[in-house]
Amino acid sequence: MIDTQLLISGVIFGLSLGSIYFLLAIGLSLCFGLMRIISLDQLLYYSFGAYMAYTVGLATGSFWFGVAAGTVVAGLISFIVERLIFRRIYERDPTFSMITSFGLLIGGIGVIKFFWGVVPRPVEVPTVIQVDVFGTAVPVYRLIVIGFAIVVYVGIWLFLHRTIVGKAIRAAIENVEHVEGLGINVSRLFTITFVIAGALSGLAGGLHAPLIMVDPMMGLETMAFVFMIVIIGGLGSIKGTLISALIVGQVVSVGSIIYAPMAQMAPFVMMLLVLLVRPTGLYGSPLYKR
C-alpha cells in the first residue's frame, strides 16, 4: 500500500499541476474553438509570464507583483501578435496557424535567450507556510495555485454565460458567420479571446515559476502536456479541458509516486487510448471545418 501521507501530498501536487496546465490549456482550447487556430505561441506567453515573475519579482521584492506583471505583459504581447500576425491567417487551415505560431514560439525563445541568457533562473516561493490537510503537511502555495484555477474557471464560466460579449463568443464558437451576419464585430471578439488566452498563459507561467526552474526551453517542455490535455479533452471544449487537465495532473503526480519515468509517459498512452475510441477527444466536436 502507498503511504497515505504520500498519497495526499501527491494528490494535492497533482491538483496544483493540473491547475497550471488548465490555465494554459484553456487558452489554447478557446482559441481553437473560436478562431480555429492552434496557438502554440501561448507557451511563449507562459515563458514570458515566468520570466516577468522572476525579473519584476526580484526588482520589487514581491512575487505577486511579478505574477501580475507577467499576466499583463503576456496579455499585451498577445494583443500585438494577434493584431499583426494572426489577423492575417484566420482564414487558413488550422495547421497553417500551427506552423506560424511554432515559428513565433521558437523566435520568442530566441528573444528570451537574448534578454535573459540560457542559464536557468530560480524563483523563490512567496510563502513557505505549510498547512495541515488530513494529517499531511501541504505547502500553502500549492493550495493558492489551485485557488487561482478555481477562480479562473468560475470567472470564465460567468464571462461566457452572463455577459453579452461572452454569449457572443459562445455563439461564434458555434457559427462565426451567423454572428457576423447579425452585425457583431467578430474581429473584436477574436482579439478579446486571444488576449484573455495570452494573459491566462502568462498567469500560468508566473504561478508555475516557483515550482520549477525558469529557463528558455520551459515552454517547449510543458507543451507536450498541454497538448495531450487539449487532445484528450477535445479541442474547443472548456469542460473537456478542465476534466482532462485534472486527470493528467493526477496521473503525472500520483503516478510518479509509483514509478517516476513512467508517470511522464502515461498521459501519452492515455491520449492514444482516448483517440482510439474517440478520434476527436472526450468532448471534441466531430466537425472538421466550418
Next chain:
Amino acid sequence: MTTDASTTISNSEILKVTGLSAAYGEAKVLFDIDVSVKPGQIVACVGRNGAGKTSLLRSIAGFLNPTAGSVVADARNLVGMKPYDIAKFGVKYVPQDKKVFSDLTVRENLELASYATNDHNWDRVLEFFPKLKQHMDRKAGFMSGGERQMLMIGRATLGSPKVLLIDEPTEGLAPGIVTHLRNVFKELAKMTALLIVEQNLPLVCAIADRVYAIKDGRVVAEVSDKDAITFDACEQYL
C-alpha cells in the same frame, strides 16, 4: 424580358447591384449581375440549385468578395466592407441553413441581435412570431425547423434593417408555416425591402413585386410587372 421599368426611377432604389461578378478561388460563380430593390418591395430570385442565387446574396452581404461590379445600398458602396459592418449598416443576410445558436437560449439569441443593433424592442418580433414567446428560455437547438427559421428572421428584423436578404426561407418547412411566413413577409415589406431566394413558386407569385431568374451565374430574365409574375412565367427557369 422587361428591363424598362427598373431603370426609370433608379434614385429611389434601396439596393442596387451593378455588373457584379464573383468567384470561389478559380471557380467563377457570378457573371455581370444587375439586380435592384426598392423600399417596400419584395424581390425574388428564382433558379435551379447551383445557379448562383446563394452566392449572389453572400456577395451582397460581404461573405464573398466580388471580383467586379458594385453593390450600393442607400447611397453607400458595400463592396469591400466587412460582413458585420454591412449587417450593422442595415443589409442583413439570413442564411438558408436554419442554424440558430443551438447552445444559447432563444432569449440569448435575441439578446445578441439586440447587442449588435442596439435595438432592444422585441415587441414586433414577438408579434410576428408569437410562438417564440413560449420558448424564450429553451435552448434554440431544441426547436423545430420552422421555429428556428422564425427565430432567424426575427433576429434579423431587429434594428430596423434597410434590406433583408433571405435565402430559401421555406425550404423543408410545413405548409402551415409557409403560409405564416408569407404573411410575415408582406408585413415586413411595410418597413423594409426584401430580396428573397426562393424555389417555392406559388409563394413567389403571391408576394413578389419583381422576379429575377438566375441561371449559370447570370440573370437570364427579369419580370417586373406584378401581373406578369405567374407560375408559368417563372417555371420555365427552374
Next chain:
Amino acid sequence: MIALLCGLSLVLPLPFMNEVVIFTIYVVGCNFMIGRLGYISFGQPAYLAIGAYSTAFYLFYFGSNPLVGILVGVLGGLIGSLLIGPFFVRLRSDYFAMVNLALAVVVFYLTEKVLVSITQGDNGLWFMTQMTSTPVLDLTIPSQFLAFGIIVTFFVFAFYKYLDGTIYGACCLATKLNEDKLQFIGYSNFSIRFLGFVIANTTTALAGAMYAVYLGFVSPEMGSPSRAAEPIIVTLLGGVGTLFGPVVGAIAYTGMKDVISNMIGNWELFIGFLLVFIMLVADRGIWGTLEPILARVVFPKSRNTDK
C-alpha cells in the same frame, strides 16, 4: 537534379554537402505528407530518432557493418510507423499535427531519461571506431559517404517520382482534396493514408540511420522537439508538393544555418521569425516559385520534363 548535387559537391565543402544530402532525404517524407496527404507532421524528429537509434543500437551493441546498420534503421522506422500509424492516420489533420508533436516530445524523453540504461542519455552512443569499412563505397570515409548518399537520394527520388505516377499517387492527392468523394468511388482513406504515412516515415527513418552512420554517434538532441519545425520549414522553403523542392530547400536551409549561426549566433530568433515571415509572405517556396519560370526559360518549347 542529381547532376546538380554532384556539381555542387565539387564546389562546396564536404561536411556541408553530406548535411544537405541527408537533410534532403529527411525532408522528402515530410514533403510527401504535406503535399500529397495534406498532413502536416510536427513529429518528424521522432521518426528521425527512431531510425537513428535503431542503427545505433545495432552498431553499438551487435554488429559493425554500417550498411546493415542503415538497413536495421530503416526496418526500425518501418516497424515504428506500422505500430503508430493505425492510431494516427484516423485523426483530423489538426489533431494529427499536435499528436505528432507530442510523440516527438515523448520519444525525446524516452531517449534522454526513460531508456537511459541502453541509450546512455545525454552522453549519447559513440560507435565511430566500431564501424568496419565496407567494400566499393567505404561509408566511414566522408567523401565516399557522400557518393553513397547521392546514390540513395537518387533512388529515393526515383521512388517518389514513380509513386506520383501511379494510381496510388492520384489517390493520395484525392484524399487530400476530398476524402468523402474518394470513399464514394470505393477507396479506403485509411489504407491510403496509412500506406503514405508508413512510406514517408520510413524515408525519414532512413535519413536518421544515415545521420547515425555519418556522424558515428547519436544523442537525444538529434530528435529534439525544438527542431520539429525544421523539415516543415525546409519543405516550405522548397515549395510544398514539388518533387525537387526538398533539395533546394535543404541547400538553402543548411547554407543559411551555417552563415547565420556564424553571424549572430542566436539561431532560434532567426529561424522562428523566418518561419513566420514565410508563412505570411511566400506561399510557394523557392522551388515552387522558380519552377514555372525555369520551365519557361530552360525548356521554352517542351513542358518541363524534370531532368
